[in-house]
Amino acid sequence: MEKSGLLPVLDSSINEIRRISGGSSDVLINRFVTGGIHCALLCCEGMVSTSVITELIFEPITDIPEKHSAAELFHYINEELLLSTDRPEVGDYDTLFRLMNSGFAVLLAEGMTTGLAFGVQGYAARGVDEPSGEGNIMGAHEGFTETVRVNMSQIRRRIKSPELVMELFAKGSKSYTDLCLCYMKDRVPESLIEKIRSSLDDVELEAVLTTGQLRPFLENGSFEIFDSAGTTERPDVLCSKLIEGRAALFVDGVPYAIVVPRLFCESFQTLDDYAFKPYYSTFIRWLKYGAFLAAVLLPSFYVSIVMYHPELLNSTLFMLLVDAEKKAPMSIVTEALFALLMYEIIREAGVRLPKPVGGAVSIISGLIIGDAAVNSGLISTPLLTMTALAVLGGLVVPELNPQITVLRFAFIIAGGALGLFGISLLACGVLVNICATEDYGFPYTAPLSPFKASGMRDTAVRSSVKKMQSRGFTVEEYHE
Amino acid sequence: MNSISRYQLAAMLIITDVFGLFCLSVSISLMTLYGLLSAAAMQFLLSLISVLHGGRSAKWQHIIYLLYAVFCGGAVFASLWRTSGVIYIPYEDRNGIWGRLLTAGLIALVCLYSSSTGLRAVSRAAVIAAAAGLLCIIIDFASAAFTADWENLFRPEKQGFFYGFARGFAVSGGLGSFFVLLEKTRGERSRAAVLYFGAKAVLTAVIVLTSLAVAGGIVSVTEFPVITAAQLSQPFEAQRIDSLFLVIFISFAAFSVTLQVMTGAYLLKRIFPEFSRWRSCTMTVLILGAALLISGRELIMARAAAAAAVLIVSAAAKNPLKNSADK
Numbered sequence: 001m002e003k004s005g006l007l008p009v010l011d012s013s014i015n016e017i018r019r020i021s022g023g024s025s026d027v028l029i030n031r032f033v034t035g036g037i038h039c040a041l042l043c044c045e046g047m048v049s050t051s052v053i054t055e056l057i058f059e060p061i062t063d064i065p066e067k068h069s070a071a072e073l074f075h076y077i078n079e080e081l082l083l084s085t086d087r088p089e090v091g092d093y094d095t096l097f098r099l100m101n102s103g104f105a106v107l108l109a110e111g112m113t114t115g116l117a118f119g120v121q122g123y124a125a126r127g128v129d130e131p132s133g134e135g136n137i138m139g140a141h142e143g144f145t146e147t148v149r150v151n152m153s154q155i156r157r158r159i160k161s162p163e164l165v166m167e168l169f170a171k172g173s174k175s176y177t178d179l180c181l182c183y184m185k186d187r188v189p190e191s192l193i194e195k196i197r198s199s200l201d202d203v204e205l206e207a208v209l210t211t212g213q214l215r216p217f218l219e220n221g222s223f224e225i226f227d228s229a230g231t232t233e234r235p236d237v238l239c240s241k242l243i244e245g246r247a248a249l250f251v252d253g254v255p256y257a258i259v260v261p262r263l264f265c266e267s268f269q270t271l272d273d274y275a276f277k278p279y280y281s282t283f284i285r286w287l288k289y290g291a292f293l294a295a296v297l298l299p300s301f302y303v304s305i306v307m308y309h310p311e312l313l314n315s316t317l318f319m320l321l322v323d324a325e326k327k328a329p330m331s332i333v334t335e336a337l338f339a340l341l342m343y344e345i346i347r348e349a350g351v352r353l354p355k356p357v358g359g360a361v362s363i364i365s366g367l368i369i370g371d372a373a374v375n376s377g378l379i380s381t382p383l384l385t386m387t388a389l390a391v392l393g394g395l396v397v398p399e400l401n402p403q404i405t406v407l408r409f410a411f412i413i414a415g416g417a418l419g420l421f422g423i424s425l426l427a428c429g430v431l432v433n434i435c436a437t438e439d440y441g442f443p444y445t446a447p448l449s450p451f452k453a454s455g456m457r458d459t460a461v462r463s464s465v466k467k468m469q470s471r472g473f474t475v476e477e478y479h480e
Numbered sequence: 481m482n483s484i485s486r487y488q489l490a491a492m493l494i495i496t497d498v499f500g501l502f503c504l505s506v507s508i509s510l511m512t513l514y515g516l517l518s519a520a521a522m523q524f525l526l527s528l529i530s531v532l533h534g535g536r537s538a539k540w541q542h543i544i545y546l547l548y549a550v551f552c553g554g555a556v557f558a559s560l561w562r563t564s565g566v567i568y569i570p571y572e573d574r575n576g577i578w579g580r581l582l583t584a585g586l587i588a589l590v591c592l593y594s595s596s597t598g599l600r601a602v603s604r605a606a607v608i609a610a611a612a613g614l615l616c617i618i619i620d621f622a623s624a625a626f627t628a629d630w631e632n633l634f635r636p637e638k639q640g641f642f643y644g645f646a647r648g649f650a651v652s653g654g655l656g657s658f659f660v661l662l663e664k665t666r667g668e669r670s671r672a673a674v675l676y677f678g679a680k681a682v683l684t685a686v687i688v689l690t691s692l693a694v695a696g697g698i699v700s701v702t703e704f705p706v707i708t709a710a711q712l713s714q715p716f717e718a719q720r721i722d723s724l725f726l727v728i729f730i731s732f733a734a735f736s737v738t739l740q741v742m743t744g745a746y747l748l749k750r751i752f753p754e755f756s757r758w759r760s761c762t763m764t765v766l767i768l769g770a771a772l773l774i775s776g777r778e779l780i781m782a783r784a785a786a787a788a789a790v791l792i793v794s795a796a797a798k799n800p801l802k803n804s805a806d807k
Binding site for chain 1: 485487488568569570583586587590593594597598600601602604605607608609722723726727729730731734735
């Protein structure tokens with residue numbers, strides 16, 4: 001992009017803009033004369049609101065009395081006309097295109113080496129809608145949208161404190177994607193924000209189109225199975241994270257916010273936990289812990305016990321399994337891998353296909369293929385039950401689904417090859433990996449290890465809100 | 481290496497010592513328990529000299545600790561191979577030396593990966609593994625409390641107090657690491673020592689009493705009384721829970737070797753500062769070599785003597801000038 005300053009001759013400047021844009025059809029250049037000065041108003045089609053630009057820019061601007069010079073004209077517009085609340089000055093073509101493509105209208109005048117930009121954004125965007133991935137019964141039904149400024153307003157509506165800081169900047173040498181770093185300045189140490197800024201300084205991407213492109217910059221570089229930077233699509237959840245001393249990053253065009261740091265226990269917490277009675281929330285939380293373990297380990301335990309440690313089963317169960325497995329033509333490991341792969345294929349097909357077809361595919365695959373596989377004897381009923389339970393368990397903790405899916409396969413292979421010995425060894429490796437996951441000095445496994453007794457009030461159990469309100473908790477307590 | 485808390489240090493060491501207890505062979509009795517507890521008390525008193533003295537160890541002490549780490553790591557593998565008959569590990573029994581090398585190689589891989597993540601990560605993981613182990617021991621103890629015959633505790637014993645005392649030293653594989661990693665522990669060293677030896681004494685008492693109560697009748701004929709007790713002690717009538725014990729047993733073995741590998745790698749760095757790469761790999765190879773030499777033998781007296789030597793070495797006078805310079 002051209003970093004050179006604007007040319008003073010209007011015709012030359014317009015020619016330069018046409019050259020840079022390659023004559024792009026969506027660059028609109030409206031030439032007119034106001035106050036006796038030749039001007040041009042530039043905007044990008046589809047990015048500005050036609051009604052706003054007509055009412056707030058064109059009408060007042062064409063009604064300006066005679067001026068002696070372009071500088072006097074700009075001074076008059078700036079000081080006496082309130083055309084827009086957002087009026088940055090443009091000094092070069094790089095800024096001009098960035099603003100124009102962000103929904104600003106830019107005014108150039110004959111003889112001026114600067115331009116005036118007016119925020120008149122009016123592009124089509126999806127409205128605030130219910131989040132699709134983070135279900136909630138008792139909480140708000142609003143989710144983030146693709147527009148970064150709408151997302152910022154959703155947070156500001158919920159936290160009116162002046163301590164809430166939102167830093168807007170752009171990344172991506174081609175996309176100039178707006179990013180917004182959001183934090184409570186009284187709750188987050190300045191050192192953490194500095195580290196995050198420094199991590200983002202390393203971003204040299206041409207385009208930032210998803211949060212996934214930025215997360216590696218915010219995470220520790222070593223191999224981590226679990227993500228040490230989380231995401232959320234709920235403004236209420238993000239507000240609770242900000243108040244706990246975390247920082248968030250919005251990416252324009254993505255209805256998710258990245259949250260740093262993230263802890264393992266957070267995957268098992270929802271805002272609904274605080275809407276129900278503590279005893280019920282505690283029960284649900286333990287149900288999720290159990291579901292997570294079952295999702296990862298149940299098929300592998302089944303495979304290893306049936307193959308190598310049948311003495312661990314009681315006689316009734318043993319006979320039942322022997323009866324079921326002797327009809328199956330494949331080995332138990334192959335059966336388990338086949339059943340899980342089948343599920344993953346069906347799931348992926350359901351996600352990628354158009355919604356009406358996707359639902360039908362899932363039902364048909366589940367009912368017809370599943371039933372046929374069992375009836376034909378390809379897969380035994382107990383194994384299919386275990387697989388289904390494990391898959392269902394994984395859906396209880398949707399945030400960890402990618403990790404659960406891969407670990408489930410790895411544990412089945414380990415259990416199938418080496419029995420409980422293999423499972424134990426792999427479990428050790430995974431446990432060490434989880435414990436090594438750390439971002440900006442925040443251990444992923446806190447408050448379990450390193451153990452913080454106070455943190456267990458909202459991890460092992462869910463204490464009453466009355467007790468927790470006096471705690472003044474910030475995630476800084478876990479910093480090592 | 482970064483600093484760790486005393487709880488994390490205690491968890492890593494306790495795992496190593498409890499694994500030693502799991503692999504106790506030959507008959508046990510109340511006298512064994514007295515011997516083990518006396519050994520723990522003696523170790524505590526002797527280690528206090530070093531703990532209260534403070535300062536950093538000298539190079540020659542590092543060499544002794546390094547040899548001890550190699551020996552103890554080898555002893556862990558040897559114990560694992562000896563117990564493989566009762567702890568079923570697929571392929572190990574059927575394939576002789578290759579089966580043994582396969583299991584050792586897999587454990588070594590986990591250890592190498594674990595040690596590459598650093599002391600902090602391993603110590604955090606050790607706390608979780610120790611908590612899981614504690615849960616397993618509590619379940620075993622609770623089921624024993626209701627079903628076992630406590631008269632078994634008072635059966636006449638074959639082995640005397642001094643043999644138990646020697647075994648107490650022999651199963652203390654974490655002693656060397658204790659003195660080395662104490663330098664990396666935050667807070668008062670004496671409190672770390674109290675925590676480690678206190679927890680060790682309590683767990684020893686619980687494990688031995690449970691084993692005696694459950695396996696009392698056959699304790700003299702069983703090869704590994706603690707493992708047998710874990711297999712016999714079932715809280716549910718129709719369902720065995722050995723799988724939990726199996727998982728804990730293997731995990732403890734992996735963490736025990738990891739501790740020795742990490743300690744050794746750290747000591748190698750201290751002894752040979754220019755030796756910056758492949759330290760963990762070198763330690764793993766040395767430990768596997770030691771394991772092949774030890775294989776098939778329990779070496780109670782040799783291990784007890786080595787532990788005693790480490791205690792004496794740690795208590796040896798230090799050069800105060802060097803210490804102050806180090807600080």
